[in-house]
Amino acid sequence: MNTLIYTSVLGFGLMVLEVLKLRKWISPAIILGLSLIFGINIHDWNQPGSYMGNMLEISNFTVAFNALAIFITLLIAMLASEYYSDEEHHISDYMAIMTFVLCGAQMMLGYANLVLFFIGIETLSISLYALSGSKRFDAKSNEAGFKYFLMGSFASGFLLFGIALMYGATQSFDLNKLAEYAMGTSVSPLFLTGLLLVLFALFFKVSAAPFHFWAPDVYEGAPSIITAFMSTLVKVVGFAAFYKFLHVFGYLIPVKFDWLITLVAILSLVTGNLSALAQENFKRLMAYSGISHAGYLLIGLVGAAAFPSSAILYYGLGYSLSTIGAFAIAMAVFKSTGSESISAFNGLGKKNPVLAACLTATMLGLAGIPPFAGFFGKFYIFSEAIQNGHFYLVLVGILSSMIGIYYYMKVVIAMYAKPANETKIEISLTNQLVMWLCLVLVLLIGIMPSLVTGLF
Amino acid sequence: MNPITNPESTTNWYLFLSCLLFSIGVMGVLFRKNALIILMCIELMLNAVNLLLVSFSAYSGNTDGQTFVFFIMVVAAAEVAVGLALMVSIYRNIGSIDIQSLNKLKW
Amino acid sequence: MNNTMNLLTMITPAMMIPIFPLLGFLILSLFGKKLGLMSGWIASMAILGSFLCSINLFIGLEGDQQLNFSIFNWINSGDLQIEFGFLIDQLSLIMLLVVTGIGFLIHLYSIGYMHHDEGFTRFFSYLNLFVFFMLLLVMGNNYAVMFIGWEGVGLCSYLLIGFWFKNPDYNNAAKKAFIMNRIGDLGFLIGIFALIFHFGTLDFIDVQNQLTGFESNAPILVFITLMLFIGATGKSAQLPLYTWLPDAMAGPTPVSALIHAATMVTAGIYMICRSNLLFALAPYTLHIILIVGVATSLFAAIIGIKQNDIKKVLAYSTVSQLGLMFAAIGLGAFESSLFHVMTHAFFKALLFLGAGSVIHAMGGEQDIRKMGGLSKSIKITFVTFLIATLAISGIFPFAGFFSKDEILAKAFEHNLLAWALLSISSMITAFYMFRLLFLVFYGQFRGTEQQAKHLHESPISMTFPLMVLAILSAFGGFFGLPAVFDSTHQLNVFLAPIFNASKLVTTEVHALSHSQEWMLMGIATFAALMSIFFAFSLYIKKQQLPENDADLTGFSKIVANKFYVDEFYHKVFVNPIMIISDLLLVLVDKLIIDMVVNLTAIIVDALGRLYRLIQTGSTGFYLIAMVLSMVIVMFIQIIL
Numbered sequence A: 001m002n003t004l005i006y007t008s009v010l011g012f013g014l015m016v017l018e019v020l021k022l023r024k025w026i027s028p029a030i031i032l033g034l035s036l037i038f039g040i041n042i043h044d045w046n047q048p049g050s051y052m053g054n055m056l057e058i059s060n061f062t063v064a065f066n067a068l069a070i071f072i073t074l075l076i077a078m079l080a081s082e083y084y085s086d087e088e089h090h091i092s093d094y095m096a097i098m099t100f101v102l103c104g105a106q107m108m109l110g111y112a113n114l115v116l117f118f119i120g121i122e123t124l125s126i127s128l129y130a131l132s133g134s135k136r137f138d139a140k141s142n143e144a145g146f147k148y149f150l151m152g153s154f155a156s157g158f159l160l161f162g163i164a165l166m167y168g169a170t171q172s173f174d175l176n177k178l179a180e181y182a183m184g185t186s187v188s189p190l191f192l193t194g195l196l197l198v199l200f201a202l203f204f205k206v207s208a209a210p211f212h213f214w215a216p217d218v219y220e221g222a223p224s225i226i227t228a229f230m231s232t233l234v235k236v237v238g239f240a241a242f243y244k245f246l247h248v249f250g251y252l253i254p255v256k257f258d259w260l261i262t263l264v265a266i267l268s269l270v271t272g273n274l275s276a277l278a279q280e281n282f283k284r285l286m287a288y289s290g291i292s293h294a295g296y297l298l299i300g301l302v303g304a305a306a307f308p309s310s311a312i313l314y315y316g317l318g319y320s321l322s323t324i325g326a327f328a329i330a331m332a333v334f335k336s337t338g339s340e341s342i343s344a345f346n347g348l349g350k351k352n353p354v355l356a357a358c359l360t361a362t363m364l365g366l367a368g369i370p371p372f373a374g375f376f377g378k379f380y381i382f383s384e385a386i387q388n389g390h391f392y393l394v395l396v397g398i399l400s401s402m403i404g405i406y407y408y409m410k411v412v413i414a415m416y417a418k419p420a421n422e423t424k425i426e427i428s429l430t431n432q433l434v435m436w437l438c439l440v441l442v443l444l445i446g447i448m449p450s451l452v453t454g455l456f
Numbered sequence B: 001m002n003p004i005t006n007p008e009s010t011t012n013w014y015l016f017l018s019c020l021l022f023s024i025g026v027m028g029v030l031f032r033k034n035a036l037i038i039l040m041c042i043e044l045m046l047n048a049v050n051l052l053l054v055s056f057s058a059y060s061g062n063t064d065g066q067t068f069v070f071f072i073m074v075v076a077a078a079e080v081a082v083g084l085a086l087m088v089s090i091y092r093n094i095g096s097i098d099i100q101s102l103n104k105l106k107w
Numbered sequence C: 001m002n003n004t005m006n007l008l009t010m011i012t013p014a015m016m017i018p019i020f021p022l023l024g025f026l027i028l029s030l031f032g033k034k035l036g037l038m039s040g041w042i043a044s045m046a047i048l049g050s051f052l053c054s055i056n057l058f059i060g061l062e063g064d065q066q067l068n069f070s071i072f073n074w075i076n077s078g079d080l081q082i083e084f085g086f087l088i089d090q091l092s093l094i095m096l097l098v099v100t101g102i103g104f105l106i107h108l109y110s111i112g113y114m115h116h117d118e119g120f121t122r123f124f125s126y127l128n129l130f131v132f133f134m135l136l137l138v139m140g141n142n143y144a145v146m147f148i149g150w151e152g153v154g155l156c157s158y159l160l161i162g163f164w165f166k167n168p169d170y171n172n173a174a175k176k177a178f179i180m181n182r183i184g185d186l187g188f189l190i191g192i193f194a195l196i197f198h199f200g201t202l203d204f205i206d207v208q209n210q211l212t213g214f215e216s217n218a219p220i221l222v223f224i225t226l227m228l229f230i231g232a233t234g235k236s237a238q239l240p241l242y243t244w245l246p247d248a249m250a251g252p253t254p255v256s257a258l259i260h261a262a263t264m265v266t267a268g269i270y271m272i273c274r275s276n277l278l279f280a281l282a283p284y285t286l287h288i289i290l291i292v293g294v295a296t297s298l299f300a301a302i303i304g305i306k307q308n309d310i311k312k313v314l315a316y317s318t319v320s321q322l323g324l325m326f327a328a329i330g331l332g333a334f335e336s337s338l339f340h341v342m343t344h345a346f347f348k349a350l351l352f353l354g355a356g357s358v359i360h361a362m363g364g365e366q367d368i369r370k371m372g373g374l375s376k377s378i379k380i381t382f383v384t385f386l387i388a389t390l391a392i393s394g395i396f397p398f399a400g401f402f403s404k405d406e407i408l409a410k411a412f413e414h415n416l417l418a419w420a421l422l423s424i425s426s427m428i429t430a431f432y433m434f435r436l437l438f439l440v441f442y443g444q445f446r447g448t449e450q451q452a453k454h455l456h457e458s459p460i461s462m463t464f465p466l467m468v469l470a471i472l473s474a475f476g477g478f479f480g481l482p483a484v485f486d487s488t489h490q491l492n493v494f495l496a497p498i499f500n501a502s503k504l505v506t507t508e509v510h511a512l513s514h515s516q517e518w519m520l521m522g523i524a525t526f527a528a529l530m531s532i533f534f535a536f537s538l539y540i541k542k543q544q545l546p547e548n549d550a551d552l553t554g555f556s557k558i559v560a561n562k563f564y565v566d567e568f569y570h571k572v573f574v575n576p577i578m579i580i581s582d583l584l585l586v587l588v589d590k591l592i593i594d595m596v597v598n599l600t601a602i603i604v605d606a607l608g609r610l611y612r613l614i615q616t617g618s619t620g621f622y623l624i625a626m627v628l629s630m631v632i633v634m635f636i637q638i639i640l
Helices: A002-019 A023-043 A060-083 A088-110 A114-132 A139-170 A175-183 A189-205 A214-221 A224-248 A253-277 A282-301 A309-337 A353-367 A373-387 A391-417 A429-447 B008-031 B035-060 B064-094 C002-009 C011-035 C038-060 C090-113 C120-139 C143-161 C168-199 C204-213 C219-235 C244-250 C253-262 C264-274 C276-280 C283-305 C310-330 C334-361 C379-393 C399-414 C416-441 C449-454 C460-480 C490-505 C514-541 C554-560 C562-614 C619-639
Strands: A049-051 A056-058 C067-077 C080-088
Touching: A002 A023, A002 A060, A002 A088, A023 A060, A023 A088, A056 A060, A056 A088, A060 A088, A060 A224, A060 A309, A060 A429, A088 A114, A088 A224, A114 A139, A114 A189, A114 A224, A114 B064, A139 A175, A139 A189, A139 A214, A139 B008, A139 B035, A139 B064, A139 C619, A175 A224, A189 A224, A189 A253, A189 C619, A214 A224, A214 A282, A224 A282, A224 A309, A253 A282, A253 A391, A253 C562, A253 C619, A282 A309, A282 A373, A282 A391, A309 A353, A309 A373, A309 A429, A353 A373, A353 A391, A353 A429, A373 A391, A373 A429, A391 C562, B008 B035, B008 C619, B035 B064, C002 C011, C011 C038, C011 C067, C011 C080, C011 C120, C038 C090, C038 C120, C080 C090, C080 C120, C080 C143, C090 C120, C090 C253, C090 C264, C090 C334, C090 C460, C090 C490, C120 C143, C120 C253, C120 C264, C143 C168, C143 C219, C143 C244, C143 C253, C143 C264, C168 C204, C168 C219, C168 C244, C204 C276, C219 C264, C219 C276, C219 C283, C244 C253, C244 C310, C253 C264, C253 C310, C253 C334, C264 C276, C264 C310, C264 C334, C276 C283, C276 C490, C283 C310, C283 C416, C283 C562, C310 C334, C310 C399, C310 C416, C334 C379, C334 C399, C334 C460, C334 C490, C379 C399, C379 C416, C379 C460, C379 C514, C399 C416, C399 C460, C399 C514, C416 C514, C460 C490
Parallel strands: none
Antiparallel strands: A049 A056, C067 C080
């Protein structure tokens, strides 16, 4: 509750700072503010409660994912202060909108009412439409923003329709009442249709195939920093919200819709991994990689009630840190070379061995190779799936992991085996800091997974 | 006395109407090429939902649905604002708002 | 209450023990280039820190107290819970003191020994990493942590043997060590899996607690112990996997002293002592261990007679002494084995460091035929080397006498044949060690003019460790005075909590009477003196020199060529594997696998190229695809 309020205040505060002509203070303010909010959030640990007429519910689940979301935003804000350093007059807009994305994310994590869920999704999405199209004079960025906007608001329409149908069946938006209804003997088709439509919208948000079409285009066109933000925060929060939703309807969804989640998981794995193979653009590659990761996580959500939420947290943490670490390096490379294709990394191993080694580590982490966090993340998901008897899913998962290694290695091969070009790569201190932070954490939780999985 | 609250069949009529409106909106989004019209069709979809919510609300005598409609309107307005801004910026860059011209990002 | 508080305060020093060398490693590998010669001191200080913490623990733990704590929950899979935790008890304390104490001295020594080398910082960072893994090995409270340490020391050993990696021979030696160890590790790993499968835990104490219900010689126990023993034969260089150790002498001499004499090679013995109850319940395995130990001891001792490289002699002597320790384990005398581990660490480290000092003085020469008469020019080295030689030969009252005598006495109690063979092996040991001593330090100098001028005593940083180790080699035996001297065997008393349980299950043979013990000591000393005299008459009186390899005939030729074991392995294992692998390469790999793999890759790649085309870039298409999939899903849902 407090977390959400202070985050909103921080967002407005940043805009006020601009008005007061304190532009220099915006980056420090957001970093400091987010750190404080992180602490305020942690303070809610083990203090469950519900607020605003049972709209918002705080549990350890919420606090843990909030902490992750705030941490991701903090890392991105640090990178952003560097990324936007040559565009100072807009920095308050970007930073404030990012904070509002975080607000939306927190609503999506803590919702106990479909109204708040909808408002959370929309706050997050509308802010991201604006951010994706924020390079105003770049046709690609415009296109990305507009495509995202069109498809996103289209999906919101279905989400709303679904919510309305569920409301029609139950006369309530309250999750507890909905769950109660779903547990009853007769569930009206109205309600099931509504549930299905909400599921579609959630599939859209986490970019699972066949609702993934927006992701590659938007990731490629959006400014790199926003790509990093979207691919980590939105995915993690989307999955947390998804998990919560499945958990609420734990008696209904596994019976009715397991086949759908299974199908979407397989489709996402196939689509993500196959399409990633032939990509030349690094951001597009990361988009397809994100689609495949959505597939892995969906494997975990098949028969969701049994799956521990801490495993999603762990996977999300490992995935986000690896991705942000990779982007911290990639953004420096993009800036120096002026290209966003994989060939921009050519010869990095010779020019800048430390960066190359770190990028290799993040790629290995994403591919799920020990000792990085990605390994145990996948391990938990696969072992859970085997225990539930979904061998075919695990088979698909492992096959696609193998394909995954191929395209992650493409980046590594470019760095070590391709001849270097002349441009020198300069990486700022902030980026280095973020990079090391991500790497150390990924290694740490990769070696000691119980740090995260033992939380709850 | 109130035609909406009384016979059940009337609600069904509202349900059909809003479904129809929603479908018109969806079809418009799918098959029109002009971004502005697509935007309007999305609005149509949202308003179809509003109608649905209001009629459910009136039928059941629960006001939650009607309150939600206000939220939806606010969100829709915000969405339109961002959408129009993006559209203007696209028009300035490529001189067209035909969504078929938005095809630089693919594969 | 007071006790538990006391234990809790000791967790911090216990944690610090492995952290110091790890920090040292990190600092050296990150900032090594800037530190230059400082890095040697940083590395040494790190080990000194660990040593002081170990002493702190040694003083702090009283009686049978032990410190067992978990740092974090490491692997959590189904029913299996493996914690990353440490167990500090009397057994690990002894090992900790030996590893950190001798480790520190050898680090100090290396500062002088390696100071010309361009890989100075790299050397010390590896050395610190080695100590870190060795500490994990001896501190872990379960087999998994031990295995991490086990593999880690193997890795460091590989890195350090091949330290001068520009020489392909050295690289081959490193690879050989790695592969030989890997064969053993496979056994160890199978043992660990069998433990998980059968006991559901890897925790030492849990396993031990579950053992109460087992019959002696239960098949599963015999299997597990045999597998663990195979692991031990690899790491501790026993027959048939010993051949890597002599080749490992390619590494810098301090490495040979630390890794291949004092610490890593005794890991196998530590592991068995750690699982002593397991082994005590499997007398079949103990019997096999006894046979292997005695055979190794004798075999390596015989090879040692004909070696002419100063470090190779010591290497074979190490193999032989390790055989002796395994024989002790085979007799069920775990604490005697550990006693010998300790004294052996003292005098063998001293021998290697002394050899290093000799090599240093000779400007890199290792062939004893080209030395001689060095006692005049390098006095400290000579005196300390002499003490170590007396100790290893088992001359009263030096350290080796007591530990060796204890093992021989145990052998006499249990198995006369083993006693006879081990006695012969000890005699041979005394002979070749004095042969080495006489050839190196007495007689005429046989090297070049240039070397004669170069001869000099090593710097103080090298001689100081020699002196400390010489004191330990001379008096280290008093930790475990035998019963005839009418004092308590301090080491046995100290270790009693560890081995009490296994004492109960091994068959007790009535102890030797005092007169028998006196007699045995007399025989052993007499035999050693005889050997020394024999060596004296050959190499001092008659001034004999070892023949060149080409002139050797008959049995001595076979011995000088190490019984052709390497050649045998090469013919029987390596060559056929090479031929088969060549065949497989052409047939299976090139033809089938490459085709399958490449074809798969091509197909997958082509699929990818096709599949990405779905992403047409047209928003209209995306929306239609989304709506169509929704419609299809709803349709299926209705049918379902």
